[in-house]
Amino acid sequence: MNVAVAVHDVEREALISATEAGPAPKRIVVAYGFWIFILSDMVMFSALFAGYAVLVHATAGGQTGPELFHQVGVAVETACLLASSYSCGLMSLAISARRRLATYFFAVVTFMLGAAFLAFEIREFVSMIAIGASPQRSAFLSAFFTLVGCHGLHVTVGLIWLIVMMAQVAIKGFRAAVQRRLLCFSLFWHALDIIWVGLFTVVYLMGVSQ
């Protein structure tokens, strides 16, 4: 009986303190909303992954994955994106410490590595199209270009976003709104790397090993 009363009191105390605190700070609300956007983006990518997995053998007599994919290029792309995710993490530490110079430095590193990833990917696409493996060749290639191209498009958007954010840091400084946007950007950039993990595994490594 006494125990039951005690537990009840603890629950009431917790409830009161949560209500007294009022609504969550804007930083938490904004980041949580962006987190839900990222998860819905993952759901969209899962549909593209499913489409690719279904169509991977529908080559219509054209080139297959093992004939087209170069693992060295994929390894370099993976290294670029992983390193840029790391430097993006260091950038968010520099932001929370409000160190402007370190923020710019890690932003430049993140941008260069992201741009290098994109350059390698575009070169791969161009070399594939040059030998006739274009999206309209087969269902497999349509699915491939949709999936990998959609990820590349996200990286492009991320790079533009990073430039905009650095301009905002330069002009507006580390005010709360800018910090919220930078937090959203780092969420976006890390999420892109997570999608790339699934991508290089399913598309490139499983494609080559089969």
Next chain:
Amino acid sequence: MTTTVHDRAPGDTSTSAEAQAAGAASVLVYTIGLLLAVVLTATSFWVANTSLLWVPGVPLGLAVLAIAQIGVHLVFFLHVTTGPDNTNNVLALAFGVLIVALVIAGSLWIMANLNENMMSSTELMNLQMQH
């Protein structure tokens, strides 16, 4: 002992006051994450190229490595934890994972069934030719 009233923002290491105190520790978290991710990626590439492993098991091994690396990214880069200040983030993530699993598994299942049970287009052509 500090009580956390609100959930932590996704991607945040901790409250800003704590973060400023533990700058070096945060760098260490990111570095550990990077090292683990590098090891898992290298293992993935090795698994895909080696001839030492049982070939039918390779895709499963690659899937396990990818899921492990996604976990590393979530914990060390996005700071998703099991702590009480992360409940909302984890719940949203769990729902996302559920939908992703349903979409991928469901699509593969349905399409495999269709491929098995429906006549292939060449057979259909042969039927039309018989008239």
